[in-house]
Structure formats: C-alpha cells, structure tokens
Amino acid sequence: MNKLKHILLSLLLLLIVQPVSAQQEQGIRFFKGTFEDALKEAQRQNKPLFVDFYATWCVPCKKMEKTVFTQPEVGAYFNERFISLQLDAEKPENVETAKKYKVEAFPTLGIIASDGKAISINAGFVQAAELIEFAKTALGEMKGFEQYWEDHRKSPQDLGIQQELLIQAPRFLTTQDGMDAEKWVVRVRKLYKSYLERKMADGSIINKKDYMIISSLGGNDESETQQMVEYINANLDKWISAVGESAAYYIIEKNDERMLNLVKDGNIKYKEYLEKIRTDYKKAYDVIKLKNTTPYQKSLDYYDALYAIYKDKNVSTYIERMKRYLDTLGEDANGSDYASAAQSLYYAAASKLRPEDHRQAIAWLEKAIPTETVIMSKVNYLVMAGDSYKELKDYAAARKYYNQAYAESLQLASMEQAQQMVQGAITYKLATLDLLEK
Incomplete structure (x- = not known):
C-alpha cells in the first residue's frame, strides 16, 4: 500500500512539474554566464551569438522578455541556431562590451559571430515575427x-x-x-x-x-515631411484602415513639432498650424481622448503659453497660462507635462526668473521626477530643481537634489562619455555650493 501511494504521489508530482518545465522550454533558452563565456560556447558549438542588451529600468526590455522571447516559434528558431545571452548593459563588467557593439538604446539586439564580430544590430522593441526575420537576414536565410x-x-x-x-x-x-x-x-x-x-x-x-x-x-527634410503629412491626411481613412491610428498620430506629431519650432522662433505663424487642429487635421486629432478639454483647446493653451515666454519673455503671463493649461488637463496631465512646463521656463527666461518663479518651477518638477523612467531626463530634472534651490539660497535643498542627480547618473554606465560629462557638471555645481556656503 505504501509503495502504491509512493507511485501515485510520484505521478502526481510529474503532472504538476511537467507543464511548468514545458513552459520554460517553449521560449529562448538563455545561456547563464558572462559574455566571454557565451562567446566561447558559441565557438565550441560553431554557432553565432544572439545577445539581448537590456537595462533593468527598461520597460520595452521587460515586455520583450515576457511576451516575445517566451513564444514557442521564437524558442524553436533561436535555440537551434544560436547561443543566446541576456546582458545587463549597465553593469560595470558589461559596459565595454555594450560600447563595442554601439548600444545606445534599450533593448538592443545583436547577432554576433563566434569571433566577436557584429553581424547585425537592431535597436528597439520588435514583435516575434520581426525578431525571427531579423535573425534570418543576419544568417543569410533571407x-x-x-x-x-x-x-x-x-x-x-x-x-x-x-x-x-x-x-x-x-x-x-x-x-x-x-x-x-x-x-x-x-x-x-x-x-x-x-x-x-x-x-x-x-x-x-x-x-x-x-x-x-x-x-x-x-523627418530629415522639413518640406518632404510636410508633404507626407498632407498626403496622409488627404487619405487618412485609407491609412487608418491599413496601419491603424498610428497614421493619425504621425500627423499630430509632425504638426506639433512644426508649431513648437515656430513658437521657439517667436513666429506667430504657429497660429496657422494651431487652426488646422480644428479644421484640416481635425479627424487626426480626434483620436486623442481627453476627459476635460479638447485637443484644440489643449494645444491653444500650451502654445500660447510658450509664445508668451519665447517671443515676449513674459514670465508672469507664461506661468499664468501654463497653470491654466495644466489645471484644464486635470487628471490627463502627466509627469512629462509638468517637466515640460518647468523646462521651458528655464530655457527661455532663466536669467529673468524671480524667487516665486523658481518656486513654481520646483513645484512642477517635483510632480515630474517621481514618474520619470528615462534616467537622463530624471537627472536633468533633479539638477534643474537643485539650480532653483541654489537661486533661492536654500543650499541644503540644492545639495540634496544635486546628490540625488549624481546617484541617478550611476545608472548611465553604458554611456560612459555622457556619464562623465553629467557627473563632471554635477560635481562642479556641488563645489560651487561649498563656496557659497562659506
């Protein structure tokens, strides 16, 4: 009887464990070890190396890991043809490797020959079919x-x-x-x-x-881009049918870029493109769903605020209009909206800011910093807040923000030159505080 129980228990455990193991085997089997170890294994098996260069904070990297690398057809293709490796590109021991293969964005996917030479490098998130196509092209199958x-x-x-x-x-x-x-x-x-x-x-x-x-x-040629905007807009229904709402967002993105450039130049012609939001480009902008305002009103408030500070250097009017813009957005406002409000204040009128203006900039930045996931942007916001506190002669608060910015910059290890420049600038700001405090 005990023997029968033991057999039944063993069978039950197999039934429980097997589905989990099968699931683990469905996707890509990643090599456990260093880049050098993986390269040696690639040489031993006479296979190329597939490397997923990622960063721990990278959301698209995590999405690929969970939704692409786990797919059976991806695993079947890669497990047969490659030694596959996931590499945290920002770890100190991996920085030189990431630099060698020009890793400047995440995720970056590399097909590397067993002698270490790059065959093909692709930056950005890709779906399963695109990933397999990328690999087939690198191997000469396509x-x-x-x-x-x-x-x-x-x-x-x-x-x-x-x-x-x-x-x-x-x-x-x-x-x-x-x-x-x-x-x-x-x-x-x-x-x-x-x-x-x-x-x-x-x-x-x-x-x-x-x-x-x-x-x-x-996007490199302004007139060429505008021609494409007009073409997509004239055939928007067909484009949306073919590629989805991304066609509408193409029009929105390019029109917004045009308005921003005109406003920064102090050119009132931005009003012409603003008017297109409720006329020529209305169908495109209608894909934006806002709870408390319309795409036209949102853009009107935003670009009118920018025009006040870039054209007239009128800080008070800018702050008044920008606060109205953010209040009107309400729950639709996100961290980047608040960061943009502060950045424009600094870039357009830094030398003209009064103490109350610096306090307003800090208030906006403090809403932006907690939700920012791009390290360089977060460092920039922290430094700007530190600068404002320095202008307010609150040196303790300034030091706190500069130190936090330095700590965040440690995550830029894969961008060595940028990291050195950022840390050098922050170190200088901290040294300036030492002099001011004496």
Missing part, C-alpha cells in the same frame, strides 16, 4: 541589405526591391562606420526620396511596410 543592393543595381526601377532595401536600411546603417556610413546614408536618402515620389504618385504607398519606411527614414 536576403540582406547588401544582396538587395546588388539586385537594385541590376533592376533600378523595381519598387519591390527598393522597398526591401529601405526596410532593412536603418538596421544596416547601424553596422557602418566613418566614411562608409556617410556614403550609405547619402545613397539611402536619395533612394528614399525617389521611392516616395513614385509610390505617392500611384497611391500604392498606403500599406504597413511603406509606413514603416516613412516612420524610420523620414
């Missing part, structure tokens, strides 16, 4: 950029070849250095421009692949 370029030279009018070239161009350009990089950028820009002209002429540009090309390669 055509890569240079192969498509040879095809393009043979058939220069083939739009299908051009489309594949332009889709792969951003990833390819990240692997180029110096004169080679400059040469390829010129070639890609020329091809991109002619491609857009032909595809817009016959309307065949309205599809997901071409939208991806526009999003990744567009």
Whole structure:
C-alpha cells in the first residue's frame, strides 16, 4: 500500500512539474554566464551569438522578455541556431562590451559571430515575427541589405526591391562606420526620396511596410515631411484602415513639432498650424481622448503659453497660462507635462526668473521626477530643481537634489562619455555650493 501511494504521489508530482518545465522550454533558452563565456560556447558549438542588451529600468526590455522571447516559434528558431545571452548593459563588467557593439538604446539586439564580430544590430522593441526575420537576414536565410543592393543595381526601377532595401536600411546603417556610413546614408536618402515620389504618385504607398519606411527614414527634410503629412491626411481613412491610428498620430506629431519650432522662433505663424487642429487635421486629432478639454483647446493653451515666454519673455503671463493649461488637463496631465512646463521656463527666461518663479518651477518638477523612467531626463530634472534651490539660497535643498542627480547618473554606465560629462557638471555645481556656503 505504501509503495502504491509512493507511485501515485510520484505521478502526481510529474503532472504538476511537467507543464511548468514545458513552459520554460517553449521560449529562448538563455545561456547563464558572462559574455566571454557565451562567446566561447558559441565557438565550441560553431554557432553565432544572439545577445539581448537590456537595462533593468527598461520597460520595452521587460515586455520583450515576457511576451516575445517566451513564444514557442521564437524558442524553436533561436535555440537551434544560436547561443543566446541576456546582458545587463549597465553593469560595470558589461559596459565595454555594450560600447563595442554601439548600444545606445534599450533593448538592443545583436547577432554576433563566434569571433566577436557584429553581424547585425537592431535597436528597439520588435514583435516575434520581426525578431525571427531579423535573425534570418543576419544568417543569410533571407536576403540582406547588401544582396538587395546588388539586385537594385541590376533592376533600378523595381519598387519591390527598393522597398526591401529601405526596410532593412536603418538596421544596416547601424553596422557602418566613418566614411562608409556617410556614403550609405547619402545613397539611402536619395533612394528614399525617389521611392516616395513614385509610390505617392500611384497611391500604392498606403500599406504597413511603406509606413514603416516613412516612420524610420523620414523627418530629415522639413518640406518632404510636410508633404507626407498632407498626403496622409488627404487619405487618412485609407491609412487608418491599413496601419491603424498610428497614421493619425504621425500627423499630430509632425504638426506639433512644426508649431513648437515656430513658437521657439517667436513666429506667430504657429497660429496657422494651431487652426488646422480644428479644421484640416481635425479627424487626426480626434483620436486623442481627453476627459476635460479638447485637443484644440489643449494645444491653444500650451502654445500660447510658450509664445508668451519665447517671443515676449513674459514670465508672469507664461506661468499664468501654463497653470491654466495644466489645471484644464486635470487628471490627463502627466509627469512629462509638468517637466515640460518647468523646462521651458528655464530655457527661455532663466536669467529673468524671480524667487516665486523658481518656486513654481520646483513645484512642477517635483510632480515630474517621481514618474520619470528615462534616467537622463530624471537627472536633468533633479539638477534643474537643485539650480532653483541654489537661486533661492536654500543650499541644503540644492545639495540634496544635486546628490540625488549624481546617484541617478550611476545608472548611465553604458554611456560612459555622457556619464562623465553629467557627473563632471554635477560635481562642479556641488563645489560651487561649498563656496557659497562659506
């Protein structure tokens, strides 16, 4: 009887454990060890290395880890062909490796040969199908950029070849250095421009692949960008049907950029683009859902406030309008809204700020700092708050914010040059406080 119980118990444990083990085996099996150890294992098995360069604070990194790397088809593909490694790029022992492979954003995904040479590097979140396509291209299972370029030279009018070239161009350009990089950028820009002209002429540009090309390669030329905004807006229903509301947000983003640039130049022409929010671009802006105001009123309050400080250097009017803007937003206001309000105050009128203006800036920053996840931005906000406290002669509070900024900058280990510059500036500010306190 005891033996029977033991057998039944063993079977029950197997039933409990097996699903968990199966789930663990479905996705990518990541190597446990250092980059050097993983590279040696890649050499031993004669496989390339797949590296997920991540940061502990990176939300898209965590999303990929939970929703992409765990998918069965991803695991089946990568486990057979790669030694896979997850590397915290900001750990001191990994900083040089991250620098070598030009890791400047997270996540960054690298396909690296067993001799350590980068085959392909991709920055940013990708879905499972895109990840597999990225790997297949790197392994030569799918055509890569240079192969498509040879095809393009043979058939220069083939739009299908051009489309594949332009889709792969951003990833390819990240692997180029110096004169080679400059040469390829010129070639890609020329091809991109002619491609857009032909595809817009016959309307065949309205599809997901071409939208991806526009999003990744567009924006360098102002008139070209405005032309694309008008084209998408004129065909917005078709674009939304093809790619979703991101097409509307493209119009919003570019129109907002235009208004911001005009306002910073003190150019009243921003009013023309402001008016488009409730006329020409209304359908696009209608995708923004606000509880207490409208997209037009929100933009009116915001850009009118900015114009007051950039054009007229009128700090009082700016603060009055910006407070109204934030109050009207109510629960729709987020940390970046408060940070933007403080930043514009500093950038446009720092030397003209009165004590009460510094106190207002601090109040806005204190709402922005707790929710900020981008380290460089958080450091910037902390330093600005410290600067205002220094102007108010509250040196203890200034020191507290500078020290907190320095502590946050320790997370910038993978960006060594930027980290050194930031820490040098903060150290100087702390030294200045020592002199002021004597």
